[in-house]
Each structure stands twice: as structure tokens, then as C-alpha cells.
Amino acid sequence: MTYQEKNITVFLMNNILIFGYYLTNVVRMVQENSFNSLNIFSLWGAVIVLMIIITIISVIVTQIVFAIIHQIKTNEEPTFIEDERDKLIELRGTRNAYGVFSLGVFAAMLSLVLGQPSLVMFNLLIASSFASEIFGNISRLYFYRRGF
Amino acid sequence: MGKSGKGRITNNIRKLRFFQDEMTQQELAKRAGVTRQTIIAMEQARYSPSLELAFRIAHVFDVPLDEVFSYEPVDESNQSSNK
Numbered sequence: 026m027t028y029q030e031k032n033i034t035v036f037l038m039n040n041i042l043i044f045g046y047y048l049t050n051v052v053r054m055v056q057e058n059s060f061n062s063l064n065i066f067s068l069w070g071a072v073i074v075l076m077i078i079i080t081i082i083s084v085i086v087t088q089i090v091f092a093i094i095h096q097i098k099t100n101e102e103p104t105f106i107e108d109e110r111d112k113l114i115e116l117r118g119t120r121n122a123y124g125v126f127s128l129g130v131f132a133a134m135l136s137l138v139l140g141q142p143s144l145v146m147f148n149l150l151i152a153s154s155f156a157s158e159i160f161g162n163i164s165r166l167y168f169y170r171r172g173f
Numbered sequence: 174m175g176k177s178g179k180g181r182i183t184n185n186i187r188k189l190r191f192f193q194d195e196m197t198q199q200e201l202a203k204r205a206g207v208t209r210q211t212i213i214a215m216e217q218a219r220y221s222p223s224l225e226l227a228f229r230i231a232h233v234f235d236v237p238l239d240e241v242f243s244y245e246p247v248d249e250s251n252q253s254s255n256k
Contacts, residue, residue, distance in 0.1 A: 027210050108207035109223050110214065169210075172219025 122161025129153015
């Protein structure tokens with residue numbers, strides 16, 4: 026597995042873990058009948074802060090661990106250059122993620138048209154942002170593995 | 174094979190490396206300014222490079238571009254009759 030693939034896998038794990046944390050809390054709130062705007066917005070805040078902190082820490086840790094393992098295995102300085110293929114894969118992944126997010130935004134707007142409360146709309150938005158990130162990372166991994 | 178529109182782009186990178194005293198993929202990647210994974214993907218025909226990168230690779234081997242890469246148009250009439 027290349028450095029880029031390892032990095033994407035770490036991002037993917039982060040996204041899945043944080044999304045899991047979010048979903049578990051939403052389900053718990055629904056079961057306890059505490060699914061209201063006050064609780065959901067404080068959960069949103071916690072999730073976004075968590076996501077920023079975990080992403081920064083995991084990027085630093087992955088780079089350090091990868092550099093150490095690479096140095097031990099090959100006795101060479103690791104190179105973190107990003108070339109045209111990496112940029113193209115990044116673009117394609119972002120395009121796919123954007124497609125999924127657009128569907129989520131459409132579903133969120135549709136929920137308002139169908140008379141659902143605005144909390145449902147907000148939850149659909151955040152769920153689709155997680156889903157789009159996960160889909161974008163999976164498609165990046167796919168392009169690295171399969172080529173195009 | 175690398176796909177590009179209605180044709181195939183093939184390359185002789187592996188052969189040219191062999192004739193350059195078995196130049197390593199890492200060495201070629203360094204001189205062409207890309208990662209080794211990109212060289213591997215090109216050799217396995219999983220990636221068709223940009224025109225600029227194609228010229229840089231030809232420059233590394235000191236040969237004309239068409240000695241490194243070749244384009245084979247796919248006959249659409251044959252393709253549709255094979256379906």
C-alpha cells in the first residue's frame with residue numbers, strides 16, 4: 026500500500042468512526058425522546074470539533090509513522106511529493122463526493138417540501154456530508170488500485 | 174492498456190529502462206518529477222500521462238516522444254460488430 030493509499034485509509038476510518046459516533050448519539054436521543062434542536066446542535070458542535078481535531082492529529086501521526094517505517098525499511102528519505110496522477114485522483118474523488126452531497130442536499134430540501142421539521146433537514150445535510158466524504162475516499166482508493 | 178478517448182496509448186518505458194542500464198523505477202520517477210507509483214501505473218498501462226509528463230519521460234531517455242509512447246486508434250466499426 027502506497028503512502029497516499031494509507032493516508033486515504035486513515036481519513037476513511039476517521040470519517041466512519043465520527044459518523045458512527047454521530048449516528049449512535051442521534052439514535053440514543055430518539056430513544057430517550059430528547060431529539061430536540063438544543064441537543065442536536067450541541068451534538069453538531071461536538072462532532073465538528075472532534076472531526077477537526079482528529080483529522081489534524083491523524084494526518085501528523087500518519088506522516089510520522091509512515092516516515093519512520095519507510096526509513097527503516099528502505100534506508101531512504103521518504104518523499105511526500107504529489108504528482109499529476111495524485112492530483113487527478115484527488116479531483117475525481119472530489120467530483121464523486123460532490124455528486125453524493127448534491128443528492129443529500131436535494132433530499133434535505135425535499136424533506137422540507139414534504140412538511141418534515143427542519144431538524145430532519147439539518148440531519149440529512151450532515152449525514153450526506155459524511156456520506157460524501159466516505160464515498161469520495163472510497164473512490165480515491167478505487168482509482169489508486171484499479172487505475173483509469 | 175491506457176484508455177484515452179477512442180484509442181489506446183501504449184508505451185515502451187520498461188524496455189527503455191532496460192536499455193538504460195536497467196534504470197530503476199525510482200530513478201526514472203525522480204528524473205521525471207513524479208512518484209514511483211505513477212511510473213508503475215504507466216508501465217502496467219493503468220495510467221496515460223499528460224503531454225508534458227510524456228515529453229519529460231522522453232527527455233530522460235533522450236529519445237523522440239513516439240519511441241516512448243504510441244497511439245493505436247480503435248476501429249469503431251470492428252468494436253460495434255464484436256458486441
